[in-house]
Amino acid sequence: MWFKPYQEEIVQAVLDYLAKGEKRLGISLATGGGKTVIFSHLIDRIPAPTAKATQTLIIAHKQELVDQAVDHCRRLYPDSTIEIEMANNHASGLADITVASVRSLNSKDRLQKFDATNFKLLIVDEVHHVVAPSYLNVLRHFNLVDSVEKPHTALIGFSATLSRSDGLSLGKALDHIVYHKDYLEMIEEDWLSNVLFTTVESAAKLNKVKIGSGDFQLGSLSKAVNTPAVNSLTVRAWLQKAQGRKSTLVFAVDLAHVASLTAEFRQHGVDAKFVTGNTDHQVRKDRVQAFRNGEFPVLLNCGVFTEGTDIPKIDCILLARPTRSRNLLVQMVGRGLRLHAGKQNCHVIDMVSALESGIVTTPTLFGLDPNELVDKADAAEMKLTKDKRESEREREKQALSAAGGELALTGNIVFTDYENVYDLVRDTTGESHIRAISSFAWVRIDGRQYVLSAQAGDLTLIQDGNTYIVEFKESIPKGKRVNSPFMRPRQIAQATTLEQAVRAGDTFAKEKFVYELVATTARWRSRPASENQMAFINGFLKSGDMLVDGSITKGRAADWITKITHGAKGRFKKISDDRRKGLRVREKKAVFERKSRALQVAVGPVA
Template sequence: MGAGRSCWHTWVQGIRMARVPHGPWRDLYPWRHYSSQLARSGVAAARLDHARWIATAASPSASAKTLYQHQTDCIEQSLTAFGQHDRVAVSMPTGSGKTVVFSHLLARLPAPTPSQHKVLVLAHRTELLAQAKRQIEAHNPNLRVDIEGGHAHADVDAADVIVASVPTLGRPSSVRLSRFDPAEFKLIIIDEAHHAAASTYKRILHHFFDENRSNPYDVKLWGCSATLQRHDGLGLDDVFDTIAYSVSLETLLDEGFLAPVRGMKVDVDLKLDQVRIRKGEYDPAELSRLVNTNAQNELVVEQWRRYCQNERRSTLVFGVDIRHVLDLQEQFKSGGVQAESITSLTPNAERKRILQAFSDGEFPVLLNCTVLTEGTDLPCVDALIMARPTRSHTLFVQMLGRGLRLHPDKKDCLVIDVANTFASNSLSSRMATLMGLKFTAEDDGAAHAHAIAPLSV
């Protein structure tokens, strides 16, 4: 395999903004559009019709002046959609400010009745719970925000907003969900909504909505995700009625809201066609055996030394599994490079320490497998190394998103593919449709006005 042959690619514009579920979005997200069903309880009589709903939506608060245009558009179109639908989803890229959006949305949404003003925010990871709580409190200082999850027990009666752990509320043996009276909640928010088809989420939603999708309490459901699709084939059409808003990654890159991206592909001889496919993705055990070799791990470190050591501040590396991450970490350390790793086995306190030290620039390389693909804000990351291939568009977008946030010391983000990730199952050829991006050979780059010039090599 050797050092591999470096072949530079540039990133150019793809699809434009699509804000309502028409055209290509109907093809990309083949969801059925259900008409909202009127509730059979006494609350139904108080349900607002479409025109009255729009008229009674609270006016933007003073803090809304800090919102970017796409965030304002998302909030307004979500409120409009709620006049016709109970369950609304939006698609926004990583780094676009989804938490900021729903922190403002929950205050703008009118309560169906005076006693039905509470909001439940659902997230599946500890980091997401804390981040959501901080953002909601920052934009809504008059609201009480509690966390429900693990050893944290919210005061359901006193809290205005409860940020809850899905594993805590949604597991079959949990009795904590019974403390939540649906008649007191106006809105349920699902962060990383592509997970919403999982059984734990559905168990929670069935507590507020009947299984036949009736809505006796007039509760609204709003979900946001950078990737409103699942690689395991489970559909989201049973969860959401419509996509109210979407904005492409390319649009936010053009507007300068996200960090520019440079892409580099290192040609390697990986026999990915020999790896078994399970539920649309490479089998983890077989994939690990293929990529977790001395030669491949040496190549990862070699490419980091060549393109990142003197040019990049913070590099995030994605591995296949825990063994792969630990072996890669040892490869970096044996070469005198200070590198840390986070896996599912890393204790929360240690994880927090590592992330803070990485953000502070105390070491240059952080390795992980599947842990840092969601819910972790690391604006300092200015280089990504894809040491694992994937057939999942969702996973690829999530990995890429870790490097898109802006940072004062960051001019762009370099993405180095050392595992044929860009070529996996023709992934790169479908990037324009899925992400607003595609790859073009270097000598074609001059033909594209939005191309980012490759680094000198």
């Protein structure tokens, strides 16, 4: 196989960092960039740190990824011993190259047969999973985390999405990102297929869908999406926009959705088949091969092909499942971006749904609002649209500045007047955005700060330029005599997007706070406010604004108290001063503007 120039650049970047003594490296490369080809070529290019440390262990988390790595290594190294550690396949621990599933390595004592001193290289495919406990357990065995000794084994991780939906820092396992090339660059340089995007407004109602671990809960999502009306619209959209496509991969929610949607395709005369995690391994293998051979045009799946699928012929991706995860969206779209003879482009049809539920859509990959509806727009057009939107926003800001703050603008600029503190604390528009991302009762204090308050302390999310910082102020235990009720704040996370920061904060809150006290769905929040709550709030209000029994819920009162205790009175005074000076303009971002900002990955140290 021809080794592409950028692939050689990646190998050289890895070798340069290893020569400097660095041992934990990450490579960020778009889906379709040939990660398996690159890491298999790395094996004989990396020198042994000691005479006995000559072995390599490749770790993946799915059958397809393991099979792919084994196939490449056997072709490239026919004289080497290559073994598999997965399910019923038990490796000896002595092979030149072992390809293993992370689950099997963590089963019983299977990891113990791999002597860490014999391994020069540990390769992790889809390394964004690496800070999960199962991976960290393997890394500890090779002295790559929580070790006082400097490891001699090198850790090289590959991913198209070097971030985690739960906000946990990859810096626990990686020290440097040594190379980054995203799919836009790859398309522009003709290393990946061009792509056309069409967004279709779906009838699915997601406002009551439950959320867990950064994305929708599948069972709850399936009930909202798997309906006759939505399935019919999905198939009719494909028939109208992509019926001439030869190889369509469809992403559905769960087993029930896959079955219903397959039946809908068949009722419209389309030869469609499906595979799921429950499909017999040989049946799945045969069905995928038949699809790869072009024996039928539509293959549906749920959770099987988000990672590690190499079917270059795919020329249409149908996204029939909404998601709140940008990483998952990138992985799904990436399945259709590989080059193939005779393939001009890949058409991505995105069935977008209720935007207030916090979903990400294909336009968000280009920094556009998620509700941007497009039809057969290619990557260049999407980028041009983004540039136009940014230029227009800049012109609006300049015009507003030139007018001394008196110009009423359309679009994202909204004027808000607060006549008193009561108006300020009862304004909940700032919470609607963050609570679409999180299931916790975050409260917006001002334009750049959110607080999640509980008995254990306050979790604060602060925007500082293009950086989001999450801090925790722990409550001082009762009985201790101190001037402040809180300990000093400590930083627990730093992120480049609001979504990442919220995920990190939520992950911390799940461990530190009592869930029932901070969940937006907690039953106590819908009960009437207590006398103490109303007395506290009324102490800050004028007589005409006083609360009366039954006028506010406990949850709303708790949110107001959080705003008051975090400076609402001082903030109102500042707003009033600004208004008197003629500077009374406040910009409210569009609901998903923060979320639409493309996730940034850069070469350099991992935070």
